[in-house]
Amino acid sequence: MSALYGTYARSELAFVRGEGVRLFTEDGTAYLDFNAGIAVNALGHGDPHVVATLKRQADKLWHVSNIYTIPEQEKLAQRLVDATFADKVFFTNSGAEALECAIKTARRYFWDKGERDRVDIIGFSGSFHGRTTATIAAAGNPAYTEGFGPMPGYKHLKPGDLSLVEAAIDEKTAAILIEPVQGEGGVTAFSDAYLKGLRALADKHGLLLIFDEVQCGYGRTGRFFAHEWAGVTPDIMAVAKAIGNGFPLGACLATDEVAKCMVPGTHGSTYGGNPLACAVGNAVLDRIEAPGFFEHVEKMGHVLSRHLHQLMQRYPDYITEVRGKGLIAGIKITPPVRDFVQRLRDHKLLTVAASDNVLRLLPPLIVNEAEIEQAVSIISDAFAELEAESASAAE
Numbered sequence: 001m002s003a004l005y006g007t008y009a010r011s012e013l014a015f016v017r018g019e020g021v022r023l024f025t026e027d028g029t030a031y032l033d034f035n036a037g038i039a040v041n042a043l044g045h046g047d048p049h050v051v052a053t054l055k056r057q058a059d060k061l062w063h064v065s066n067i068y069t070i071p072e073q074e075k076l077a078q079r080l081v082d083a084t085f086a087d088k089v090f091f092t093n094s095g096a097e098a099l100e101c102a103i104k105t106a107r108r109y110f111w112d113k114g115e116r117d118r119v120d121i122i123g124f125s126g127s128f129h130g131r132t133t134a135t136i137a138a139a140g141n142p143a144y145t146e147g148f149g150p151m152p153g154y155k156h157l158k159p160g161d162l163s164l165v166e167a168a169i170d171e172k173t174a175a176i177l178i179e180p181v182q183g184e185g186g187v188t189a190f191s192d193a194y195l196k197g198l199r200a201l202a203d204k205h206g207l208l209l210i211f212d213e214v215q216c217g218y219g220r221t222g223r224f225f226a227h228e229w230a231g232v233t234p235d236i237m238a239v240a241k242a243i244g245n246g247f248p249l250g251a252c253l254a255t256d257e258v259a260k261c262m263v264p265g266t267h268g269s270t271y272g273g274n275p276l277a278c279a280v281g282n283a284v285l286d287r288i289e290a291p292g293f294f295e296h297v298e299k300m301g302h303v304l305s306r307h308l309h310q311l312m313q314r315y316p317d318y319i320t321e322v323r324g325k326g327l328i329a330g331i332k333i334t335p336p337v338r339d340f341v342q343r344l345r346d347h348k349l350l351t352v353a354a355s356d357n358v359l360r361l362l363p364p365l366i367v368n369e370a371e372i373e374q375a376v377s378i379i380s381d382a383f384a385e386l387e388a389e390s391a392s393a394a395e
C-alpha cells in the first residue's frame with residue numbers, strides 16, 4: 001500500500017534516468033517519451049546547458065524570498081517582456097497558480113476602476129486550468145468540481161461560437177479565459193478567426209482577454225506562444241509547464257495597464273521566482289530562443305501531422321480525427337484511449353490520454369524525424385495488433 005493520497009491511478013512503471021527523448025527504468029529498458037511529463041520537458045531529459053546552470057546555481061544560492069531583489073528573476077521577467085505582448089510578470093511555482101494570478105489580476109483591475117461587481121469570468125467547456133478551487137471553477141468540468149463546494153463567479157460556454165460569447169456578456173463580466181489550443185480537453189486548436197473574434201468582443205465590451213498557454217505555449221506550436229499564429233494578443237496570459245523544463249516554475253504575464261492594479265499586498269508567493277527556479281528558467285529560455293528552435297518545432301509538427309494523417313488512412317476504423325498544432329498533437333480513436341495508452345506503454349512508447357477519447361502526443365520539442373517515425377510505427381503496430389485480435393475473436 002502506498003502512503004500517498006489516492007488521487008492518481010498510477011502505473012507501476014518507475015524511471016531512474018532520462019536522456020533526450022528517452023526514459024530508462026532501473027533494468028535499463030528504454031522508453032520513447034512522447035508525453036514529456038505532460039508537455040513539460042520541452043528540451044527533453046538532461047539538457048546539458050540547463051543541468052549545468054542548475055548545478056552552478058545550487059552551489060551559489062537557492063532561495064531568499066521575494067522580500068529582496070532577485071537578479072535572476074528580474075532578468076527572466078525582462079526577457080519574457082521583450083519577447084511577448086506583456087509589460088509585467090509575476091512568477092509562480094505552477095500553472096494553476098499562474099491562472100490564480102491571472103484571475104485575481106482581472107478582478108482587481110475592475111475593482112480598482114470602481115466596477116466592483118465586475119467579477120465573472122467566461123470560460124469554455126473542454127478547458128483545463130489546474131486543480132485549485134478557483135481554477136477548477138474556471139474550467140467548470142463537473143468531474144473536477146464535484147464535491148468541492150460552491151464556486152460563484154464563473155460562466156461556461158461551448159467554445160467555437162462567437163455569438164454565444166456575445167450573448168453571455170453582461171455588466172458582471174470581467175474577462176474571457178481560453179486556451180488557444182485546449183490540451184486536456186482533447187487537443188482542440190481554435191481557429192485564428194475565433195481567437196480574433198474573442199479579442200474583438202473583449203475590446204467592444206471593455207473586458208479582459210486571458211489566454212492560458214500553460215500547455216500550448218513556450219514553443220510547442222512552433223511559435224513562442226500559440227496565440228501568435230492568430231495575430232492577436234491577450235491582456236493577461238498564464239504560462240508554466242515548459243518554462244522550467246521540469247523545475248517547478250510558472251508565470252503570469254500582463255500588460256502594464258492591467259498589472260498596475262496589483263500593488264504591494266495584493267498578491268504574493270513564498271517560493272515563486274526564487275533564484276534557483278529563475279536560473280533554470282533563464283537557461284531554458286536560452287535554448288528556446290536559440291536561432292532555428294521554433295522552425296525545428298514547426299517542421300517536426302508537420303512531419304508528425306503527415307504521419308498521423310497517413311495512419312488515419314491506414315486505420316480509418318480506429319482513427320477518426322487528427323488534431324492539434326505543431327508538437328501538441330492528438331488522434332481521436334475508437335478503442336478506449338486509456339487501454340490504448342497502456343498498450344503503447346507495453347511497446348515502450350509513452351503517451352497520454354486526453355478527454356474525448358483522444359490519444360495525446362507531446363514529445364520533447366527537440367524530437368527528430370527518426371524518433372517521430374519510430375513512435376508512429378509503434379502506434380501503427382499497436383493498431384495492427386488490435387486488428388489481429390479482433391479478427392481472431394471473430395473467428
Ligand SMILES: *Cc1c(COP(=O)(O)O)cnc(C)c1O
Pocket residue numbers: 093094095096097099128129130131179183184212213214215216240241
Ligand atoms: C497543466 C495545465 C494547468 C495547470 O498547471 P499545474 O502546474 O498542474 O498547476 C493549467 N492550464 C493548462 C492549459 C494546463 O495544461
